[in-house]
Amino acid sequence: MIEIRDLRKSYGKTEALKGISFEVGDGEAFAFLGPNGAGKTTTIKIMMGFLRPDSGTVRMFGKDISVYGKEVRKKVGFLPEEIGFYENLSVYDNMDFYARLFGIPKLERSKVTNEILDQVGLSDRKRSKVKELSHGLKQRLGIAQSLINHPDLLIYDEPTSGLDPRSSYEIRELIKSLLKGGVTLFLSSHLLYEVQQICDGVAIIDKGRLVKRGKIKDLIKEIEGHLIRAKITCLNLDAEIVDSVKKIDGVKVIDSKDKTILVEAKDEEMIANINSRLVKMGGKVSKIEYISPDLEQVFLKLTGDNK
Amino acid sequence: MKVSPLLIWEVSRKEIYELIKTKRFVIFFVLYALIFLLCVWLSCYLNPHLTKEHFLGVMKNIHSIIYIFYAILPIVLSYDLITKERVTKSIYLFLSKPVSREEVVLGKFLGVIIAVLLILLPVLTIGLIIFSAYNGIPYLSDTAKFYLHSLVLLLVCSCYISLSLLFSVLVRSSLTSLILSLLGGWWGLEMVYPLLSMYSLYNKIPSDSWYMKVAFAVSPLNNFRSTLEMLTAGHNNNFPITMEESLVALLIFLIVTLILSLFAFRKKDIV
Numbered sequence: 001m002i003e004i005r006d007l008r009k010s011y012g013k014t015e016a017l018k019g020i021s022f023e024v025g026d027g028e029a030f031a032f033l034g035p036n037g038a039g040k041t042t043t044i045k046i047m048m049g050f051l052r053p054d055s056g057t058v059r060m061f062g063k064d065i066s067v068y069g070k071e072v073r074k075k076v077g078f079l080p081e082e083i084g085f086y087e088n089l090s091v092y093d094n095m096d097f098y099a100r101l102f103g104i105p106k107l108e109r110s111k112v113t114n115e116i117l118d119q120v121g122l123s124d125r126k127r128s129k130v131k132e133l134s135h136g137l138k139q140r141l142g143i144a145q146s147l148i149n150h151p152d153l154l155i156y157d158e159p160t161s162g163l164d165p166r167s168s169y170e171i172r173e174l175i176k177s178l179l180k181g182g183v184t185l186f187l188s189s190h191l192l193y194e195v196q197q198i199c200d201g202v203a204i205i206d207k208g209r210l211v212k213r214g215k216i217k218d219l220i221k222e223i224e225g226h227l228i229r230a231k232i233t234c235l236n237l238d239a240e241i242v243d244s245v246k247k248i249d250g251v252k253v254i255d256s257k258d259k260t261i262l263v264e265a266k267d268e269e270m271i272a273n274i275n276s277r278l279v280k281m282g283g284k285v286s287k288i289e290y291i292s293p294d295l296e297q298v299f300l301k302l303t304g305d306n307k
Numbered sequence: 308m309k310v311s312p313l314l315i316w317e318v319s320r321k322e323i324y325e326l327i328k329t330k331r332f333v334i335f336f337v338l339y340a341l342i343f344l345l346c347v348w349l350s351c352y353l354n355p356h357l358t359k360e361h362f363l364g365v366m367k368n369i370h371s372i373i374y375i376f377y378a379i380l381p382i383v384l385s386y387d388l389i390t391k392e393r394v395t396k397s398i399y400l401f402l403s404k405p406v407s408r409e410e411v412v413l414g415k416f417l418g419v420i421i422a423v424l425l426i427l428l429p430v431l432t433i434g435l436i437i438f439s440a441y442n443g444i445p446y447l448s449d450t451a452k453f454y455l456h457s458l459v460l461l462l463v464c465s466c467y468i469s470l471s472l473l474f475s476v477l478v479r480s481s482l483t484s485l486i487l488s489l490l491g492g493w494w495g496l497e498m499v500y501p502l503l504s505m506y507s508l509y510n511k512i513p514s515d516s517w518y519m520k521v522a523f524a525v526s527p528l529n530n531f532r533s534t535l536e537m538l539t540a541g542h543n544n545n546f547p548i549t550m551e552e553s554l555v556a557l558l559i560f561l562i563v564t565l566i567l568s569l570f571a572f573r574k575k576d577i578v
Contacts, residue, residue: 011578048403050577070405078403084396086321088328100317101404145400 001026001153001184002047007056009042016042018208019056024186024201029179031199031216032188035303039208040188041081044157047186048078060153074102077146081157081188083138087131091122091141094130095148102149112148120144120174136167143174154178155186160194172197192296206303219298227301229254230271232261233287234278241281245274262291310409318406318414319421326384326422335380340430342373347434351441362438362445366453367535369434370460377460378493378528380426381467385419386488387481388472389572394481398577408572416465416472416565423464431457459534462557466527467492469564476572496526515547523547524556531557 002024009017017039024030034040045051047058049069058065060072085094092113099109117123120140125133133141139159146154159175160168168191175198179185189195195202196216203213212219234241242256245263250270255262265271271288278285326332346369351357357365389412392398401411435453439445445453471488478484503522506512512519523529523546530553533546548556 045577048399050399050402052574052576070407073403074405076403078400080396080399080403082396082399084392084399086325086397087395088325093324097317097321098400098404100320101314101401101406103313103405142400 001028001060002030002186003057003059004043004047005057005059007043007046007058008054009039009046009051010054016208017046017053017056020205020208020210021056022203022210022213024184027182027184028201029185029199030187030201030203031195032186032203032205033190033192033195033299034205036190037207038205038303040205041157043205044080044155044186044188047155048076049073074149075152077149077151077154079142079146079154079156079159081161083142085130085138085141088129090127090129091117091133092126094141095126095145098145099148104148112150116144116147119147121170136163139163139167139171140174143171147178151183153184153186157188158190159187160189160191168194192299204299204302211302212298216298222298227264228267228271229262229264229291230274231287231289231291232263232271232274232278232285233259233289234261235259235284235286237261237283241278241283244277244281248273248277310407310413314406314410315414315417318411319416319418322388322415322418323421323425326418327425331383332422332426335383336426336430339373339376339380339426340433342376343369343430343434344437346372347437351438357442359439359443359445359449361442362435362449363452363539365438366434366456367539370535371532374528374531377463377531378467379489381419381423381464382471382485382488382493384422385415385468385471386475386485388415388419389475390479390481390484393479393577402577408575409569412472412476412565412569412572416468416568419468419472420461420465423468424461427457427460427464456534459554459557460531462554462561463527463531466557466560466564469561469568473564473568473571476568476575493528497528499525500529520547520552524553525560527557527560530554530560 004023005021006019007017007021008015008019020039020043032040032043042051046053047060047065049065052066061075063072065072086097089097095113095117096109099113104112114123114126117126120143122137122140122144125137130138130141143159146156156175160171163171172194175185175187179198185199187195187199200215200217201213202216202219204211237256237259242253242261245251245261246253248270250266251274252264253261254264263271263274265274271290275285275288347365350365350369389398392401402408431453435445435450467488470492471484474484474487474492475481478487500519500522503519507516507519529546533548533553534550534557536550546553
């Protein structure tokens with residue numbers, strides 16, 4: 001569905017992309033991760049034809065977007081990170097304009113627009129001017145406009161950015177429901193739990209380079225063998241006890257508050273060592289809970305070294 | 308460059324729809340209508356000896372008085388055609404649709420031309436009606452000439468629209484685009500000929516030299532004044548170029564600025 005080959009882009013002397021390559025398969029729910037300034041939005045802007053790469057190619061549906069951009073965009077639904085509409089026009093008029101650009105005939109245009117507005121829960125606001133909508137409703141309209149052409153590929157850049165928890169949840173559920181229709185998703189997000197809930201494939205970029213590409217579950221398995229996280233509950237935890245744990249070689253204290261201490265260690269034996277040390281210090285250990293690694297740990301491990 | 312006329316129309320349709328809802332459109336419509344129609348009424352009211360034979364002469368005089376409008380009006384309606392899309396970020400959704408950048412530029416250009424026409428045509432027609440009410444209906448040939456000259460007027464406005472569109476493509480801020488369009492596009496081009504005329508006085512450069520002609524022809528408003536002779540079929544020796552040369556100059560100005568806009572927007576990175 002998407003093939004990116006050796007993509008490079010510089011802004012003046014700053015190299016935003018240093019030759020990234022990856023592929024996204026048909027029907028895949030793909031996450032594109034990276035810290036701020038890693039090059040995610042630059043990659044997406046090149047994919048959409050807003051920026052021209054210094055070198056490299058982007059192919060979508062088997063076609064080079066620098067030559068067949070207009071043709072390719074007929075099958076793509078796009079939601080940018082910074083979304084802007086024609087604020088003085090109504091919700092319906094904005095949708096109608098985008099539908100016209102896809103050449104959708106008048107009767108069908110009205111039907112499709114109403115259906116999609118209903119799907120995203122905006123049908124009762126269709127006569128409202130866009131400037132009267134809240135951020136959450138604008139984001140829904142953003143998703144609505146991305147569906148107007150019944151796309152085969154959705155490219156979403158931070159779709160829940162700036163939304164309250166309820167709106168974020170609703171948008172995530174909406175995206176999940178869209179995926180059931182077999183559409184391919186290219187999702188750029190910094191919310192790792194969101195990505196873990198929606199996507200199966202992932203590419204992680206950092207400082208303009210691709211760090212990892214694979215299935216989320218495979219990446220988690222990969223680091224599972226390296227590090228173990230455990231949450232230890234100690235009834236009389238104090239600063240002295242925490243300091244003594246910090247001094248154990250190969251142990252990293254991630255967090256400590258109230259009666260719990262979150263640690264990262266190489267293996268279970270190390271966790272047992274921590275337990276012994278705590279008991280020796282007079283600590284009353286009541287519980288040791290192992291935590292499975294998640295995408296956040298994968299992400300931090302892969303991008304942390306370069307900090 | 309392969310463009311779809313249908314998509315150009317869809318873009319221009321949206322542009323007109325958006326533009327006619329703006330305050331500046333309403334303000335300039337009312338202002339132009341008031342000034343033009345007041346001039347027509349005053350001409351008729353203050354000159355009881357006017358007859359329908361004087362129709363074109365009266366219209367020529369009014370156009371020569373308010374000619375600055377034909378630069379300011381198109382500039383005010385078009386200085387932010389692209390910059391506004393970039394500032395409000397609506398350009399990302401716009402360009403993510405199957406529309407080429409050429410279609411965007413041409414659609415926006417056409418949209419403002421139609422918006423300008425929506426202002427000019429009713430006002431000029433009401434002016435004709437007011438004149439007819441006082442002095443009788445002008446000859447058909449004069450009326451035809453009047454409307455034919457309105458096409459030249461539209462061509463002049465198109466030149467300024469195209470120039471503002473070019474600045475709007477090149478710069479990031481709407482204010483910069485407005486300043487460049489007004490100062491550079493209108494006032495700057497207007498100043499070339501008088502400055503060179505002053506220079507030629509002291510350096511004994513013949514007034515009919517080719518560069519004096521070019522200095523005059525670079526300003527669409529100069530060409531507009533020159534083409535006003537079309538209305539009375541006279542020849543004004545004050546202008547260094549003929550009416551026909553002015554028409555050619557206007558067309559060249561329009562084509563060059565429009566091609567530059569198309570080329571610049573095509574190459575532009577939308578950051």
